[in-house]
Amino acid sequence: xxxxxxxxxxxxxxxxxxxxxxxxxxxxxxxxxxxxxxxxxxxxxxxxxxxxxxxxxxxxxxxxxxxxxxxxxxxxxxxxxxxxxxxxxxxxxxxxxxxxxxxxxxxxxxxxxxxxxxxxxxxxxxxxxxxxxxxxxxxxxxxxxxxxxxxxxxxxxxxxxxxxxxxxxxxxxxxxxxxxxxxxxxxxxxxxxxxxxxxxxxxxxxxxxxxxxxxxxxxxxxxxxxxxxxxxxxxxxxxxxxxxxxxxxxxxxxxxxxxxxxxxxxxxxxxxxxxxxxxxxxxxxxxxxxxxxxxxxxxxxxxxxxxxxxxxxxxxxxxxxxxxxxxxxxxxxxxxxxxxxxxxxxxxxxxxxxxxxxxxxxxxxxxxxxxxxxxxxxx
Amino acid sequence: xxxxxxxxxxxxxxxxxxxxxxxxxxxxxxxxxxxxxxxxxxxxxxxxxxxxxxxxxxxxxxxxxxxxxxxxxxxxxxxxxxxxxxxxxxxxxxxxxxxxxxxxxxxxxxxxxxxxxxxxxxxxxxxxxxxxxxxxxxxxxxxxxxxxxxxxxxxxxxxxxxxxxxxxxxxxxxxxxxxxxxxxxxxxxxxxxxxxxxxxxxxxxxxxxxxxxxxxxxxxxxxxxxxxxxxxxxxxxxxxxxxxxxxxxxxxxxxxxxxxxxxxxxxxxxxxxxxxxxxxxxxxxxxxxxxxxxxxxxxxxxxxxxxxxxxxxxxxxxxxxxxxxxxxxxxxxxxxxxxxxxxxxxxxxxxxxxxxxxxxxxxxxxxxxxxxxxxxxxxxxxxxxxxxxxxxxxxxxxxxxxxxxxxxxxxxxxxxxxxxxxxxxxxxxxxxxxxxxxxxxxxxxxxxxxxxxxxxxxx
Numbered sequence: 147x148x149x150x151x152x153x154x155x156x157x158x159x160x161x162x163x164x165x166x167x168x169x170x171x172x173x174x175x176x177x178x179x180x181x182x183x184x185x186x187x188x189x190x191x192x193x194x195x196x197x198x199x200x201x202x203x204x205x206x207x208x209x210x211x212x213x214x215x216x217x218x219x220x221x222x223x224x225x226x227x228x229x230x231x232x233x234x235x236x237x238x239x240x241x242x243x244x245x246x247x248x249x250x251x252x253x254x255x256x257x258x259x260x261x262x263x264x265x266x267x268x269x270x271x272x273x274x275x276x277x278x279x280x281x282x283x284x285x286x287x288x289x290x291x292x293x294x295x296x297x298x299x300x301x302x303x304x305x306x307x308x309x310x311x312x313x314x315x316x317x318x319x320x321x322x323x324x325x326x327x328x329x330x331x332x333x334x335x336x337x338x339x340x341x342x343x344x345x346x347x348x349x350x351x352x353x354x355x356x357x358x359x360x361x362x363x364x365x366x367x368x369x370x371x372x373x374x375x376x377x378x379x380x381x382x383x384x385x386x387x388x389x390x391x392x393x394x395x396x397x398x399x400x401x402x403x404x405x406x407x408x409x410x411x412x413x414x415x416x417x418x419x420x421x422x423x424x425x426x427x428x429x430x431x432x433x434x435x436x437x438x439x440x441x442x443x444x445x446x447x448x449x450x451x452x453x454x455x456x457x458x459x460x461x462x463x464x465x466x467x468x469x470x471x472x473x474x475x476x477x478x479x480x481x482x483x484x485x486x487x488x489x490x491x492x493x494x495x496x497x498x499x500x501x502x503x504x505x506x507x508x509x510x511x512x513x514x515x516x517x518x519x520x521x522x523x524x525x
Numbered sequence: 526x527x528x529x530x531x532x533x534x535x536x537x538x539x540x541x542x543x544x545x546x547x548x549x550x551x552x553x554x555x556x557x558x559x560x561x562x563x564x565x566x567x568x569x570x571x572x573x574x575x576x577x578x579x580x581x582x583x584x585x586x587x588x589x590x591x592x593x594x595x596x597x598x599x600x601x602x603x604x605x606x607x608x609x610x611x612x613x614x615x616x617x618x619x620x621x622x623x624x625x626x627x628x629x630x631x632x633x634x635x636x637x638x639x640x641x642x643x644x645x646x647x648x649x650x651x652x653x654x655x656x657x658x659x660x661x662x663x664x665x666x667x668x669x670x671x672x673x674x675x676x677x678x679x680x681x682x683x684x685x686x687x688x689x690x691x692x693x694x695x696x697x698x699x700x701x702x703x704x705x706x707x708x709x710x711x712x713x714x715x716x717x718x719x720x721x722x723x724x725x726x727x728x729x730x731x732x733x734x735x736x737x738x739x740x741x742x743x744x745x746x747x748x749x750x751x752x753x754x755x756x757x758x759x760x761x762x763x764x765x766x767x768x769x770x771x772x773x774x775x776x777x778x779x780x781x782x783x784x785x786x787x788x789x790x791x792x793x794x795x796x797x798x799x800x801x802x803x804x805x806x807x808x809x810x811x812x813x814x815x816x817x818x819x820x821x822x823x824x825x826x827x828x829x830x831x832x833x834x835x836x837x838x839x840x841x842x843x844x845x846x847x848x849x850x851x852x853x854x855x856x857x858x859x860x861x862x863x864x865x866x867x868x869x870x871x872x873x874x875x876x877x878x879x880x881x882x883x884x885x886x887x888x889x890x891x892x893x894x895x896x897x898x899x900x901x902x903x904x905x906x907x908x909x910x911x912x913x914x915x916x917x918x919x920x921x922x923x924x925x926x927x928x929x930x931x932x933x934x935x936x937x938x939x940x941x942x943x944x945x946x947x948x949x950x951x952x953x954x955x956x957x958x959x960x961x962x963x964x965x966x967x968x969x970x971x972x973x974x975x976x977x978x979x980x981x982x983x984x
Contacts, residue, residue: 250718
């Protein structure tokens with residue numbers, strides 16, 4: 147094959163503007179009539195029956211992969227264009243590696259989305275059409291777990307208590323009083339949540355979507371939300387505020403199937419967690435999932451992919467490194483290694499190689515965890 | 526591990542990969558070099574020279590980034606400009622720090638001792654009864670079988686360095702590449718390990734995969750196959766499945782050409798960017814036989830000279846894992862070759878340059894599932910090195926091609942959901958199938974069936 151390419155262009159990546167390349171070669175599709183009411187798709191009212199029938203006809207794709215273990219699809223994603231911040235993509239890469247590790251240990255599949263399914267529902271709203279599409283395309287999925295790209299797993303051993311949610315369809319981190327009584331815009335967090343596949347999910351997505359279409363609708367809706375919710379700043383409607391508003395104003399309709407979880411950090415605000423990692427390592431252990439060892443550390447406001455976040459760049463990036471290493475240590479220890487410190491990319495050995503590798507004690511039980519065991523067949 | 530794993534197909538340019546890329550491979554380069562009492566002068570000068578190169582590079586990058594960011598016509602107030610400026614400067618400072626190899630814990634670290642060339646390097650204590658150990662373990666742990674739903678358990682292993690790439694584009698394509706692998710593996714029930722740790726300082730760079738593979742084999746007896754794949758390789762046939770039945774009597778499956786190997790002794794006769802190792806004693810033995818040319822420093826350099834002298838077409842540079850494997854299999858042919866399957870019926874590794882321009886033709890004439898030159902299983906961007914600063918090819922050509930490969934593959938996934946990209950370069954998608962109230966009529970989770978069995982609306 148060829149040696150160095152002699153035709154046009156530099157061989158130096160630092161001199162090249164990638165945006166020259168990322169051009170759509172085909173014309174855009176005609177826009178929807180903005181006066182027509184927005185909808186996520188044709189109304190479906192018998193999804194439970196459709197799904198149930200499909201599951202019966204497809205016994206090879208059960209919605210439960212273990213006695214108390216539903217089939218879960220973790221959904222996350224990022225833009226198909228490079229980040230504006232030059233290290234943003236590096237942090238997205240670390241973040242997805244972190245999720246790959248947790249999900250591998252817990253038997254969860256991942257869908258990494260880089261496509262904007264509906265131009266009107268861009269930004270934080272993009273997850274709605276995506277979630278609907280995935281629920282309808284994957285009847286075998288019992289729970290869809292949405293997780294923001296700026297959220298990382300920091301407890302690799304913690305298994306979500308699925309049994310607790312057997313009567314719920316929507317699990318978010320939050321507090322009942324803050325949502326229903328105070329209507330506080332951060333009473334819950336939509337950066338990491340569980341949604342059960344079913345008619346109820348389709349219905350709540352339909353009820354959630356109307357504040358999303360960008361432009362006038364989203365702007366106006368933003369004003370309503372700022373007025374109605376406690377402490378909400380002025381900006382266009384976001385999916386989280388819209389959900390607080392929806393639940394607070396239609397509690398009777400949805401509330402009984404919504405579980406606002408706060409006994410562990412399904413979403414953990416990074417600001418109150420990252421400085422305590424060393425203390426956690428000293429006093430506690432993985433598997434707790436709560437303030438002692440958070441399941442998820444979520445870097446809300448950092449926006450490493452964009453140019454400007456709400457916090458100092460230095461603090462955000464350094465803390466993201468620490469959170470990554472904190473989680474990564476739990477993986478590395480399976481193989482006998484650990485990071486030299488929470489700030490360091492380097493690893494060191496903490497367990498020597500032996501010629502009896504199978505006798506190694508797996509302290510956290512992550513090497514062959516119970517939640518990954520397959521059903522023992524009779525053959 | 527996982528350092529510079531995406532350039533094992535060796536650089537065809539001369540001189541050990543030109544200046545800077547080699548610096549990325551050296552964990553110590555650019556860091557503080559305290560406490561090297563017995564370092565030879567020549568090496569000291571070499572290290573100083575490398576340090577200067579890094580400093581210049583970082584400065585250059587900073588200037589470029591500044592140029593790029595400040596260049597935008599910002600007609601705001603001078604105050605806004607000042608804030609903007611501060612933010613840019615702060616970001617760049619952080620970037621430079623993050624990108625540099627300096628490690629906050631370096632000052633306290635004991636000095637690294639160089640490997641004594643008289644002591645043979647080993648990957649670990651010799652194990653001779655792995656097949657037996659594994660068999661016993663499997664029988665005691667029936668809930669972790671090596672076959673699941675009739676399929677052998679495979680682990681796909683890939684990775685990249687723990688530092689950000691020399692430029693942002695590199696990380697962006699690493700991200701796209703892992704998304705691509707996540708998609709393929711989800712569709713085919715394969716687990717992924719993405720490594721970002723240097724498990725063994727001696728075997729850095731492309732060699733890093735050896736200790737990693739060994740470690741994973743020994744920790745996971747339930748794995749039947751370990752599939753190493755470079756970070757610059759993309760799946761481009763989402764339907765094709767590896768025909769494991771062909772390999773029942775083999776322990777290593779690797780893409781290559783027997784005549785290039787045995788007759789020509791070519792240094793590119795095989796490709797170690799995508800290969801499968803069975804989890805067994807034979808593989809441990811091969812890894813042990815493969816490793817000795819790897820330890821960095823004089824061993825790797827001397828080995829490089831041997832390889833260049835013995836393999837056809839190989840430029841002069843330090844030993845790389847691919848050349849070393851070729852040399853090993855040639856010189857110990859009788860010991861190993863009966864268990865090595867040299868595969869070229871499909872593109873377990875597909876060299877990108879001959880493939881990417883034909884994607885449109887493929888879409889017109891063929892369909893996924895073929896895996897060969899009509900619809901390549903894997904398109905591998907050897908020589909592009911987007912994570913470094915310089916590649917062996919024009920940047921524009923590489924990036925354009927990588928984006929096309931990504932979209933070509935992504936279209937096969939999006940199709941399941943009723944979408945496709947608007948061209949092979951662009952980020953945006955369009956609908957090719959309307960939403961319906963009865964979505965399950967189209968859903969077929971076995972992608973092998975869904976491609977052939979269903980009629981799709983044409984765009």
